[in-house]
Amino acid sequence: MPGVCYFMDQKTDKGILYGVGVGPGDPELITLKAARLLHSVARVYAASSTRNSYSVSLDIVRPHLAPGVTPAVLSFPMTRDAAVLDRAWEENARTVLADLDAGRDVAFLTLGDPSTYSTFGYLLRTLRDLDPTVRAEVVPGVTSYSAAAALAGEPLAEADQTLAVVSGVCGGDTLRRAARAADSLVVLKAYKRFGDIKAALAEEGLLRDAVLVSACGQEGQNLVRDLSQVEEIPPYFSLVLAKKKRG
């Protein structure tokens, strides 16, 4: 069955860029479509920081790679300097564009789902700036928080409940605002500003029933209930699930 191609509006000889969600860690949480594409594309790209060439998403797909496929790692500097980042994005986009221009289909791996806080959006925007005719398709993946909810054995939302997914990167304020409107909260990027996230959960009366999940489906997976006991900053791959009590 042909895939839904969200961005393909013109016919050319150029290759297609697939933004492939690989799930949060467990290689069995890759979709059949992602596994099939990993066997059919000419090149598999993954992102890493410039500090090393390690890529979690590459580790996840390794069992699914076709023999002979050598994945290519695109490195991105760990900096807030916009000019440095823009340069890195452009350089990496040009590398991918060379494949597409040569008619090669390529996959860009993203952890979890490519439409949820992922680098795929940046890559596609940069590519489109360089060449507006770039053809791309998104292959959705299992998000970190759906896998974490499964691990915790808690439904994320039921019936008329509202679910909010927020970023904890700036601390607890987004959570404070979202808690006014939502019954159930997911806080992604719950690491650096964990102290303030905890404070916000306590103010909303959610701290004791919240769940912290780290490295879900990865080595070192950890689940903690009752966050009042957590004193240390959790690792980068950490999220919080918090739900108001019914009634």
Ligand SMILES: C[S@@+](CC[C@H](N)C(=O)[O-])C[C@H]1O[C@@H](n2cnc3c(N)ncnc32)[C@H](O)[C@@H]1O
């Ligand atoms: C840049 S976002 C990527 C989100 C991802 N695209 C998704 O669909 O879940 C990174 C954040 O996702 C969460 N995350 C990703 N993988 C995770 C995992 N295996 N276990 C726990 N949290 C994870 C963490 O909150 C982390 O800080």
